Amino acid sequence: MNAATRITMVKKILADGSPCKKCGEVEARLRDGNYLDSIDHIAVADERDPDSEGMKLANRYQIERAPFFIVEEPGREPRVYTVFMRFLKEVLRAEVDDKDEGTEMMRSSDMDYI
């Protein structure tokens, strides 16, 4: 990650107006690990508002889960991460246990076909 890297986190507000639990957990983990400063912008995907910034980003990148992260670097296509542990490892260079990454992939992706 270089100085020109711009990271956007997209978190969700549920249709009943409450915050998405997983998004809250991820944000807390970023805060606890002192990684929150690495996030340049937080966009909200509000299920009540298809025109909300986060919903538009989800549409643009064809993402169906929240939270997710968009990593933009000059001269490269934006990279989108839907698995938080993977984002931590590959972008923020944090130490991540394979097991934790596997568990999160089962939880956050449509992985029940395997």
Added chain:
Amino acid sequence: MTDKSFNTEALAAEYDQRSPQDILKLALESFDNIAISFSGAEDVVLIDMAVKIRPDVPVFSLDTGRLHAETYRFLEQVRQHYNINIEFMFPDTAQIEALVREKGLFSFYRDGHQECCGIRKVVPLKRKLASVDAWITGQRKDQSPGTRTAVPVVQDDKAFGSPDNPLVKFNPLSNWSSAEVWNYIRSNDVPFNELHNKGYISIGCEPCTRPVLPNQHEREGRWWWEEATMKECGLHSGNIKNKA
């Protein structure tokens, strides 16, 4: 040949209504470093079709250590019947030992299946997929009625691939129904897992799979003690697709 400029989006549209055999042909002719993921269930039809295109097609299977004895017998039967090598991927010993030591042998009934599946399936699968350019699955649209995610016949695998290490995933059976799969099995004398004769449709690990009754959906035979689907993290696709 490995085609680095493989246009998955265009090919997904072009091949959406093509036969599984055509999709397999595209996969096997486009990628040398490709493998079929075989679960030991009715996805055996992929192997039957693929060996007619490439007799030495690479096949791998995830041995979670908790499969039915019938499934192990079937995996061996398939290996011999098609004269193929099946590469078995195993869980990391230290991870399994730690899980069992800490939570016992049946933690999934209490904590949900994700942790156990993460260790026994996802980590070994990730390890295998890091070594190929493309893979082939037996995933079908009709297997998960509650899931909103589409199953294109070919896609960029964003779960296991990355921008630096792209991975293409083929789902040749995506548009087939269970009935079409079984029609193929019977018409072509394809061997099948004996658990299917005992009422099992979806076959996974022994503690997490059970037979289903007539007219029950096959997914009711898997992780039946949990909520049908975990939807909290989903973004409503209607909203996503209707608005730019």
